[in-house]
Amino acid sequence: MAEAKLHRLPTSVAPARYAIRLTPDLKTWTFAGEESVTIQIHRPVREIVLNAAELEIQSACLKDAHGKAQNCRVILDGDNEQARFSFPSELPPGPAELNVKFTGILNDKLHGFYRSTYKGADGQDKPLASTQFESTDARRAFPCWDEPALKAVYQVTLVVDEKLTALSNAGVVRETVVPGTDKKEVVFADTMKMSTYLVAFIVGEFEATEAVMVGKAPLRVWAVPGKKRLANFAVDIGKASLEHFSAYYDIAYPGDKLDLIAIPDFASGAMENLGAITFRETALLVDGETATRAELERVADVVAHENAHMWFGDLVTMRWWNGLWLNEAFATFMEMLAVDAWKPAWRRWDSFTVSRAAAMQVDGLKSTRPIEFPVEKPEEAAGMFDVLTYEKGASVLRMLEQYLGAEAFRDGIRLYLKRHEYGNAETTDLWDALEDSTKQPVRALMDTWIFQPGYPLIGVAKAGKTLRLSQQIFRYIQDATDGARKWHVPIFLRVGTKSGVTNQTLLLTDQEQRMEFTDDIDWAVVNAGGHGFYRVRYSADLAASLQVGRQKTLSAVERFSLLNDLWATTLAGLTSLSDYLGAIELMRDENDVNVWTTVIGSCHQLGRILNDGQCAGLETRLRALFSPAVERLGWTVQSGESELQSQLRGDLIGALGTVANDPATQERARESFAAYRNNPDSVDRNLIPALVSIVAHTGGAADYEKFVGQFKHAQTPQEETRYLFALASFRDPQLIERTLALTINGEVRTQNSPYLMRAMFLNRQARARAWSFMKSNWQDMLRQYPDNAIPRMCEGIVGLVSAEFEADVSQFFGDHPVKQGSKQMAQHLERLRIAVACQQRWESFS
Numbered sequence: 126m127a128e129a130k131l132h133r134l135p136t137s138v139a140p141a142r143y144a145i146r147l148t149p150d151l152k153t154w155t156f157a158g159e160e161s162v163t164i165q166i167h168r169p170v171r172e173i174v175l176n177a178a179e180l181e182i183q184s185a186c187l188k189d190a191h192g193k194a195q196n197c198r199v200i201l202d203g204d205n206e207q208a209r210f211s212f213p214s215e216l217p218p219g220p221a222e223l224n225v226k227f228t229g230i231l232n233d234k235l236h237g238f239y240r241s242t243y244k245g246a247d248g249q250d251k252p253l254a255s256t257q258f259e260s261t262d263a264r265r266a267f268p269c270w271d272e273p274a275l276k277a278v279y280q281v282t283l284v285v286d287e288k289l290t291a292l293s294n295a296g297v298v299r300e301t302v303v304p305g306t307d308k309k310e311v312v313f314a315d316t317m318k319m320s321t322y323l324v325a326f327i328v329g330e331f332e333a334t335e336a337v338m339v340g341k342a343p344l345r346v347w348a349v350p351g352k353k354r355l356a357n358f359a360v361d362i363g364k365a366s367l368e369h370f371s372a373y374y375d376i377a378y379p380g381d382k383l384d385l386i387a388i389p390d391f392a393s394g395a396m397e398n399l400g401a402i403t404f405r406e407t408a409l410l411v412d413g414e415t416a417t418r419a420e421l422e423r424v425a426d427v428v429a430h431e432n433a434h435m436w437f438g439d440l441v442t443m444r445w446w447n448g449l450w451l452n453e454a455f456a457t458f459m460e461m462l463a464v465d466a467w468k469p470a471w472r473r474w475d476s477f478t479v480s481r482a483a484a485m486q487v488d489g490l491k492s493t494r495p496i497e498f499p500v501e502k503p504e505e506a507a508g509m510f511d512v513l514t515y516e517k518g519a520s521v522l523r524m525l526e527q528y529l530g531a532e533a534f535r536d537g538i539r540l541y542l543k544r545h546e547y548g549n550a551e552t553t554d555l556w557d558a559l560e561d562s563t564k565q566p567v568r569a570l571m572d573t574w575i576f577q578p579g580y581p582l583i584g585v586a587k588a589g590k591t592l593r594l595s596q597q598i599f600r601y602i603q604d605a606t607d608g609a610r611k612w613h614v615p616i617f618l619r620v621g622t623k624s625g626v627t628n629q630t631l632l633l634t635d636q637e638q639r640m641e642f643t644d645d646i647d648w649a650v651v652n653a654g655g656h657g658f659y660r661v662r663y664s665a666d667l668a669a670s671l672q673v674g675r676q677k678t679l680s681a682v683e684r685f686s687l688l689n690d691l692w693a694t695t696l697a698g699l700t701s702l703s704d705y706l707g708a709i710e711l712m713r714d715e716n717d718v719n720v721w722t723t724v725i726g727s728c729h730q731l732g733r734i735l736n737d738g739q740c741a742g743l744e745t746r747l748r749a750l751f752s753p754a755v756e757r758l759g760w761t762v763q764s765g766e767s768e769l770q771s772q773l774r775g776d777l778i779g780a781l782g783t784v785a786n787d788p789a790t791q792e793r794a795r796e797s798f799a800a801y802r803n804n805p806d807s808v809d810r811n812l813i814p815a816l817v818s819i820v821a822h823t824g825g826a827a828d829y830e831k832f833v834g835q836f837k838h839a840q841t842p843q844e845e846t847r848y849l850f851a852l853a854s855f856r857d858p859q860l861i862e863r864t865l866a867l868t869i870n871g872e873v874r875t876q877n878s879p880y881l882m883r884a885m886f887l888n889r890q891a892r893a894r895a896w897s898f899m900k901s902n903w904q905d906m907l908r909q910y911p912d913n914a915i916p917r918m919c920e921g922i923v924g925l926v927s928a929e930f931e932a933d934v935s936q937f938f939g940d941h942p943v944k945q946g947s948k949q950m951a952q953h954l955e956r957l958r959i960a961v962a963c964q965q966r967w968e969s970f971s
């Protein structure tokens with residue numbers, strides 16, 4: 126399309142090395158810059174086109190290989206975020222040097238080169254400047270060829286106040302005072318060849334941990350003054366995961382140093398800038414002694430994920446944004462491998478089933494998309510950062526790894542990285558490497574998962590010695606236009622007959638396949654180990670045989686899949702609600718935290734769908750379901766119990782006190798919370814989130830006041846977000862108003878406000894008010910919040926379950942399209958459609 130192509134740069138000129146010098150002013154929130162770019166002119170041109178946005182260009186000139194200078198005319202094209210340098214005469218092919226002087230702003234939208242402020246230990250507001258360039262915002266900091274395939278070397282110089290710290294991708298070569306000023310010039314070494322979106326500059330007051338060496342590279346964690354005490358956990362996982370990856374990839378860490386930097390205002394979780402990874406504080410800084418297991422796991426996950434990117438993403442990069450999954454799915458997959466190796470007791474691959482289920486929820490929609498998807502405009506690239514790229518991508522890689530074998534898979538990955546290091550790659554290059562290494566038909570298998578949206582529902586039935594497998598697309602809303610879609614499905618089969626148990630892996634490529642066994646089949650597990658990205662629907666007799674001996678026959682992950690698939694077919698209208706509730710009532714003996722997570726999640730969802738009278742009935746059922754499990758676990762840590770058991774106790778008590786509304790639990794939780802406030806050591810840390818959520822669920826103005834105080838004066842980032850997001854669970858109308866006001870009055874960071882707003886939609890008592898509040902403050906929110914947060918905030922609309930809400934929501938977003946998340950918005954609306962359809966279908970359920 127001609128219009129779309131305008132966003133891409135011509136291929137006539139390419140950069141080789143940028144020398145960039147920037148002088149940020151943290152008082153006026155502006156910066157001055159100059160750059161000298163060594164370029165290669167491939168074809169004779171009169172014009173050089175590159176990217177620039179929100180920059181002013183003071184001068185530009187080109188020096189050819191003989192040192193002859195040519196001035197040019199500069200035209201800024203704001204719509205396409207480009208600068209065109211046009212020359213009086215044709216430039217011949219060959220090397221040249223482009224010199225540009227420019228100025229820009231340190232914006233407050235958490236992208237490009239942006240500003241952040243925080244309260245210092247002395248109570249004063251402190252300024253800080255940081256960057257966030259992915260996907261297309263390097264162009265807001267310096268004119269550049271802002272496409273991932275145009276890799277170059279970067280040499281950065283920052284001129285900053287003498288008392289501040291300046292960080293960038295590479296190590297410091299020298300730091301010198303600028304004579305006659307209170308400024309210093311910090312000169313950084315050349316980086317390796319890499320993409321623009323990985324360049325970073327950070328300026329502010331910072332403290333670092335002592336360097337620990339990983340191979341030849343020193344690793345440090347940086348935080349604003351006063352928070353270094355929360356950095357040790359990140360140092361440990363940082364070192365462990367970097368070492369894990371060097372060994373797994375069989376390639377040394379490609380940078381000269383690694384800084385992990387906590388930034389007080391940050392739009393996403395973290396960003397994999399080579400050698401200078403930036404994080405939001407909750408994703409890096411944590412108190413290893415007081416944080417819950419889940420909070421520690423989150424820090425371990427994010428640090429490992431970003432470290433994995435130093436190879437997958439930074440060393441080898443997708444050619445264009447349609448291939449984003451090559452970066453993100455791999456980093457997510459590798460994060461699991463590394464954390465699992467570091468803390469086996471956390472059983473990280475088991476809890477990954479929860480993420481896989483989240484991806485399957487979106488991928489069961491008609492409005493889903495294939496993992497790899499065409500991208501042209503910047504907002505389309507921004508729309509790719511979703512559960513399909515990350516979690517579905519990682520899930521299908523895990524399925525492939527299990528099918529090929531872990532070592533064979535790893536060898537293919539090593540070959541791929543070696544072949545494309547310092548360069549770019551496409552999906553097809555990965556299949557080439559895996560096929561060369563394993564001699565298996567990887568491409569045919571994986572193309573069905575990467576280029577085709579959705580996933581199959583595997584039907585299973587038995588007749589005597591015969592097992593019949595079939596596949597059809599799974600949809601929450603049946604769609605007659607789907608036709609007969611097929612995947613190459615790795616089936617991990619376990620079958621019980623009177624002569625024993627058979628394990629077998631096979632590839633289902635046809636619509637239907639039959640298998641013969643030597644004896645009559647008693648039972649069969651079709652997604653053994655739970656690695657497959659598909660759902661299973663057993664015939665009634667097979668389902669019954671699994672339900673009966675579930676605890677003995679099935680692993681925790683398999684029990685998870687069984688119940689999660691059943692819930693999905695319930696939402697799809699293939700299973701009745703009473704059958705689903707009957708199945709979960711059989712699980713009173715269940716002791717696995719992830720199995721309970723899926724069940725508790727479905728109960729919260731039911732609590733948003735059912736009417737008030739039905740909810741009262743649901744609460745009674747849920748008290749009967751949760752209470753025996755809570756009695757078994759008790760309220761205090763039992764000697765020798767695992768951290769996962771402690772977490773399960775918290776999850777179950779939290780559910781009993783909120784979605785099951787159990788008065789006795791609520792009273793006891795309030796007592797325990799008071800005891801905790803007096804003496805923090807008196808309560809197990811994994812129980813605290815449950816106590817906080819129950820106190821909020823049942824709380825009044827006095828509790829609210831305390832929570833606001835806890836949020837504002839928290840000792841750790843985890844405590845800060847715990848009390849902040851708990852404000853969304855209060856049910857009193859006046860307190861609901863206060864929380865809504867917080868989302869736009871500047872008291873909550875814009876990195877958090879959109880998510881506070883999302884949580885308000887999921888509170889049954891607050892949702893109607895939240896919806897009208899968002900409608901009236903929509904423009905304000907668009908202006909204040911980071912762009913990437915808008916579609917994520919809007920996910921909350923799935924809580925607005927009624928036909929009236931649905932009509933109004935559709936109308937509103939018809940009039941106010943969210944351009945950076947049109948796919949995600951369609952998905953939220955379809956999820957709402959499914960919930961409303963269930964509400965209507967279950968109208969007479971009691």
Ligand SMILES: [Zn+2]
Nearest residue numbers: 430434453456
């Ligand atoms: Zn990532």
